[in-house]
Amino acid sequence: MSEVWTTPHRSAPVDAVVALPGSKSLTARALVLAALSDGPSRLVRPLRARDTDLMAGALRALGVHVRADGADWLVTPGDLRGPAEVDAGLAGTVLRFLPPVAALATGPVRVDGDARLRDRPNAGLIAALRDLGVRIEDDGRGRAPFTVHGTGRVRGGAVTVDASESSQIVSGLLLAAARFDEGIDLTLAGGLPSMPHVEMTVESLREHGVTVTATDGGWRVTPGPITARDEVLEPDLSNAAPFLAAALVTGGRVTVGDWPTATTQPGGRLDQLLGEMGASVTRTDDGGLQVTGTGVVRPLVADLGEVGELTPVLAALCALAEGPSRLTGIGHLRGHETDRLQALDEVLTAVGARVEQLPDGLVVTPGPRRAARLDSYADHRMVMAGAVLGLAIAGVEVADPGAVSKTLPDFADRWSAMLGADR
Ligand SMILES: O=C(O)C1=C[C@@H](OP(=O)(O)O)[C@@H](O)[C@H](O)C1
Numbered sequence: 001m002s003e004v005w006t007t008p009h010r011s012a013p014v015d016a017v018v019a020l021p022g023s024k025s026l027t028a029r030a031l032v033l034a035a036l037s038d039g040p041s042r043l044v045r046p047l048r049a050r051d052t053d054l055m056a057g058a059l060r061a062l063g064v065h066v067r068a069d070g071a072d073w074l075v076t077p078g079d080l081r082g083p084a085e086v087d088a089g090l091a092g093t094v095l096r097f098l099p100p101v102a103a104l105a106t107g108p109v110r111v112d113g114d115a116r117l118r119d120r121p122n123a124g125l126i127a128a129l130r131d132l133g134v135r136i137e138d139d140g141r142g143r144a145p146f147t148v149h150g151t152g153r154v155r156g157g158a159v160t161v162d163a164s165e166s167s168q169i170v171s172g173l174l175l176a177a178a179r180f181d182e183g184i185d186l187t188l189a190g191g192l193p194s195m196p197h198v199e200m201t202v203e204s205l206r207e208h209g210v211t212v213t214a215t216d217g218g219w220r221v222t223p224g225p226i227t228a229r230d231e232v233l234e235p236d237l238s239n240a241a242p243f244l245a246a247a248l249v250t251g252g253r254v255t256v257g258d259w260p261t262a263t264t265q266p267g268g269r270l271d272q273l274l275g276e277m278g279a280s281v282t283r284t285d286d287g288g289l290q291v292t293g294t295g296v297v298r299p300l301v302a303d304l305g306e307v308g309e310l311t312p313v314l315a316a317l318c319a320l321a322e323g324p325s326r327l328t329g330i331g332h333l334r335g336h337e338t339d340r341l342q343a344l345d346e347v348l349t350a351v352g353a354r355v356e357q358l359p360d361g362l363v364v365t366p367g368p369r370r371a372a373r374l375d376s377y378a379d380h381r382m383v384m385a386g387a388v389l390g391l392a393i394a395g396v397e398v399a400d401p402g403a404v405s406k407t408l409p410d411f412a413d414r415w416s417a418m419l420g421a422d423r
């Protein structure tokens with residue numbers, strides 16, 4: 001892909017069926033649990049993208065055998081050991097899920113990544129690990145780079161955790177906790193975004209035979225073995241968002257195949273959210289989710305705190321809506337791949353919308369549309385948001401579109417295929 005992507009403009013209704021690779025979040029959990037489990041596992045239809053490659057690489061660096069050369073990934077646990085250097089790239093999942101695993105290794109494990117990773121909030125995780133008996137060297141801010149000095153075991157036990165800036169702090173602790181001597185009795189110190197992602201963690205743990213109990217203020221994980229299991233990964237429903245949005249924008253029809261009947265992925269809320277924005281949403285007989293639009297996009301007033309990663313695409317839709325939208329509950333997006341509230345403000349303003357930043361969200365008022373060159377902000381979901389805008393607005397370009405490699409390296413090809421797939 002070139003340095004600047006001229007996104008396809010399309011006024012005719014799209015009519016396409018789209019198949020998507022596995023979920024980033026489920027693949028990350030499956031890799032970590034496979035690495036900590038009591039035998040080899042096979043992951044079927046994992047996501048192959050920068051974030052999951054980095055997770056596989058991080059686990060390999062600690063002594064886990066991950067075979068990723070075939071269609072399936074084969075994971076064989078090994079003795080966890082340092083010294084090791086872990087490149088977390090820009091992946092929140094690696095930043096927050098890997099350190100508790102590193103604490104179970106012997107020897108130092110240094111975690112670092114892209115320049116922006118060093119700004120991503122992580123103090124709640126580092127403080128919690130220290131309270132659980134782990135020695136960690138950091139710059140005093142709890143952010144990358146830091147070094148976990150594992151001794152091969154973690155005491156565990158009761159801990160109060162500040163996960164107000166990222167649910168991944170809770171997920172990371174819970175994922176490894178069955179291997180701590182005392183498990184974990186985690187109490188939240190404050191708010192928690194992205195609750196479905198914690199439910200995903202709890203469900204993944206239970207599928208691996210781990211006992212997780214919801215308590216008054218958090219979760220308790222009982223110490224014990226993590227049972228190895230083969231797993232077929234659900235498609236990534238957050239990556240489905242731009243494709244389904246295309247139906248709404250063009251007044252067309254898009255079906256994403258193999259849509260799970262029940263899911264903890266935040267994208268599972270797309271039927272309701274896109275329905276509120278004017279789509280009709282149905283399930284197809286062969287298990288897909290079909291979204292049909294009329295070409296009119298209704299404004300959205302919603303608290304997206306539980307489904308934050310859907311925000312960039314939904315906000316792009318809001319800029320194309322027939323009135324002002326208000327998206328709240330998403331202050332923590334300022335700590336994502338980029339400050340997404342600021343980035344969305346800049347991008348939506350560039351294409352003609354009026355944007356007001358709230359402490360925890362955005363008010364987006366559509367305006368006269370205009371062409372613009374947008375930045376990707378190294379953020380995969382900002383590229384996808386740009387693609388949605390470009391459908392409706394001629395002349396939308398996105399600089400540095402390769403940022404999509406974080407979760408969907410061939411996004412632009414899939415986007416073109418969708419647009420060319422009219423029947
Ligand atoms: O656990 C996970 O897989 C994720 C949790 C969420 O993180 P935050 O709670 O930091 O938003 C989400 O935004 C991220 O894309 C993936």
Ligand SMILES: C=C(OP(=O)(O)O)C(=O)O
Pocket residue numbers: 090091092093309336337381407
């Ligand atoms: C916030 C996201 O990623 P990360 O896992 O790096 O936090 C995302 O994918 O939208």
